[in-house]
Amino acid sequence: MTTNDKIPQLRMLAPESFRTKLTRRAIFQMGTAAAGLAIVAAACGGDDGGSGGGTDTTEGPGSTEAPGGTLASGDWSRVINAASGTLAMYTWGDYNDPDLVGALADSTLGVSMKVDYYASNEDLITKLSTSGGNSGFDIVAPTGPYIPQMIEKGLIQKFDKSLIPNMVNVDPSYLAQAWDPTNDYSVCKNWGTTGFFWDSTVITRDLVTWADFFDACMNEASGNCSVLDTGPNLWGAWCWANGKDWNGTDAADLDACEAFLVDELAQHIKKFDSYPSTAIAEGAYALSMAWNGDARQAYFRILEAGGDPSVWKWALGTPTTELWMDNYCIAAGAPNAEAAHAWINWDLVPEISIQDLQYHGYHTGMKDMSKLIEELAPDLEYGDMIFFDEEQVSTMSTQEITEAIDRQVDILNKMKAKAGA
């Protein structure tokens, strides 16, 4: 134990969970080798964490196999900028490892974090716009297609990219997206997709396509079925089931979609729930449309509730489904933009990113992902719900904001009214 007592004196990069695995010897090996193992040594404790924002940075190309497998091998940037003060994040529910937005952010970066949650991109936009650039939030996490209108309305500000050097760790295929080709305003937080999750004791047949999903919802799972609480996703599911392009704006399609969702499907729905995992474990649903990370969470919750996870099945919707990407952005008028940059940059360090991934269960867009997982999280469960093969990814398409968006939201509202009647 005495060896571990000294460890807190070092401000270091390894996440808390890794820290306990490190021996003092390993620390010194890493320190003396200095082979790019970014360890920021600060004299005793963390109280002097860069008042006024002096940036203690150490960087270098990681190369060695870290003792105990704690640091990923390969060419990674691991810059950590110290910051101070409080940092307010406004994000989706349960979307970061609590340690990373809590104690570890405090001890590593020197910022005290506050996190609030929203349930839809529209909620986020409303909150930011009704406060007139004065919401008090620093970091927000909008979904890609919503970024252009947020830029246009002046709700988010440009990055100072020199403060986010770790952006090089992101796989280029997740950078330079249509909504922000130069990544001046946003960087990939993580991406995911949509599928469904069902109790095979209630629905005994195998569900494969979105049409199967709708069918089961209206039959075996009638009254015990939940769908996502977002207009575009429900419109999307209808398009995916019917071989339409969900970025199309054809009025006839929208009418047909409304006719089906409102008049036929709505009455069978138990709840519009974007995070069904807890309610699934409570036994509220037999079939849920869900994002992959939340469905994965459901397995753990079911086990905790004393249920049998093995009877629950997950399927990525076919023939097509969505690929959504949420992004870190900095709110316009952010009270602590410096800390916001520092935190985002820190979350792009591979070890931190993987720690986050293990918590929320979404692909964080790091390059060489399979190698990272192999080295940092070899015992990751239900990995097939996080990572998808080429063939699966090729069936996914990203939402675009079209003039039909109002109509999509409108359909959702009508569904809600109908479902409640």
Added chain:
Amino acid sequence: MTVAITDRRRRKWRGPKFALALPSIIWYSLFFVIPIAFIVVYSFGTKDTSRLLPVDLGKLTTGNYSEVFDDTFFKTFKATLRISVIATLMCLVIGLPVAYFAAFKVGEKWRAIILALVVIPSFTSFLIRTVAWRIPLAPKGEFSRWLIDLGLIGDKGIQLLETQTAVQIAIVYNYLGFMILPLFVAFDRIDVRMREASKDLGAGRITTFFSITLPLAGPGIAAGVLLTFIPMCGDYVTATVLGGAKGNMIGSMIASQFSQAQNWPLGSAMAVLMIGAVLLALVVGVLIVWVVPRLVGLLAPVSEAVRRSMHERRTARALAGTTRRSIQVDINRVAMAVWAALVLLFLFIPIGLVFRHSFNGGSSFSIWSGETSTKWWGELFDGGAAWAVALRFVVITALALVVKRVLARTTDITPRRLNWVGPGGFVLALVVNGLVSDWFRKIFDFAGIGDAIRNSFMAAFGATVIAVVLGGLSGVALARRPGRWAKIFMGTVFLILVTPEVMDAIALVTWFQRLQDVPVLGYVFKNGIGPFNGGMHKLWVGQSLYASAVVTLIVRARLSGLDESLEEAAADLGAPPARAFRQITLPLISSALIAGGLLSFTLCLDNAVISTLVSEAGSTTFPVALLGATKSTIKPFWGVGAVMLFMITMAALAFVAVVLRRSGESSSDIAATLAGG
């Protein structure tokens, strides 16, 4: 001499009659009337999401209204009214025997205990209690499995979660206390001699209840119905947490028009119609109250005959020497006691569950992992800070008691003043702890909950101060200087009380956005003053509206029960108005102010709807943060936070109770004023 006096009195009454109510008039105009007027205007606009404020007022239309009357939306309206009416009636039916039992069937001591047990649950966060209902209702929860094992229900488990029934149960639960209190006060006020006279004149128990007790309790019933029905109509928390698609209520639908759909005009139209619907429902209610007794009156000859024959039979039986009646009395009393006990148990179910689940070893609040653990509490009490704080409290309070003893022996300060030493020590300990350590930070510095709890108290405290000052002044003005202005003013107060919270919330949010460009106010709400940021000021404004209306009514009721002679005497004896107010009026209304303050404090502490919409980062309160967390998984530490909040509130209340006791208020007086006059 007489001339001098009239001169003086004339001087006293200078200024317009509404002078004292002026602060409230300005406040309500600025933060209620104008914002609501804007909502009415928006309801004729068209949606334009390209603007920061997504309403186009260029072309006005009534299209939004016809859209609301569209079949599907209208159904949600009806469902909301149905749920609210049923829940109000259930509260009445369930609560009436409890109030009756507490008022007539038990002694002073038990009365206080029952009232306390009714009130205490409402000091636990409204939201966490609602979430806690998920636990017994979950189909795969322990309770459900237990029932299955007993063979009481099928093996599918309880099928209530995410249904209208769940909303109905929780909504009755959430508002039951607001029904019982006014009912109790109404019963308690009834002159016992009336009931005795009725019985002496030969009326039976039932006759006495229906022809004496119930009519006399009429105002209390009306107050209870108002206090439950209106908040229910605007409730969006219960439906959001438990309702699912089938339990959708209009409050959440309006809120989602403003946030998710960004369709402010449609949301505004819904909100306007909702107020209309609530008012209509009230009118219908009043009509029923007015018509029923008259219908009963029409039937009087019949009921009279029945009554008489029953009475004759009873006297005959009494003459025959049977003792059946006294046995019946006991059975009734026992039945009522059992009922009251069951209702109180019902009120405490979610609280017990919150407490237990704060010790959940798992990772989700509502799912019991089967393992008891203090890990979430451990996170809260990190290190020895909590013990140091507790120690300081004990030492300073003990010192205060010693000082009190010494003073009592060595000086001739009156015992009444000495009694303040104890509470004074407590306050000192609070201050010392605050200065010496950053204890509230240390203790609460985890997962953002500590900040949320602190913000809750700051917001509720500020709003309560505003409410007490505004409500106190306008209450005095209403009781002592009525006139034509009073009618308009009372109309506004009534409108504030009946306006569903969600509508206030959206009106304020949009109004604050406009205010940002106004010189002084814009600065206050944008940048904040001193240690309080703009979000905190918005919370104060938002929470103070309903609270100040409540205080106004309580103060007015208290004062109008007292005649003006004392104040006149003071004036006659030459006291200037300010002094007469300080020395006569203020002591007269002090209990009303304290009771009103307490009531506002608890209401504000629990406020979720307005707070969610107006709060900003850094001013997030506990209910706001928890409402955010309900959107995904609620961790067990929310239970810990709720228990902490509960304990702090109880400590604060105990402190107030001690102070009140010291200053000579009786506990039933406090309960009476608490329940609305």
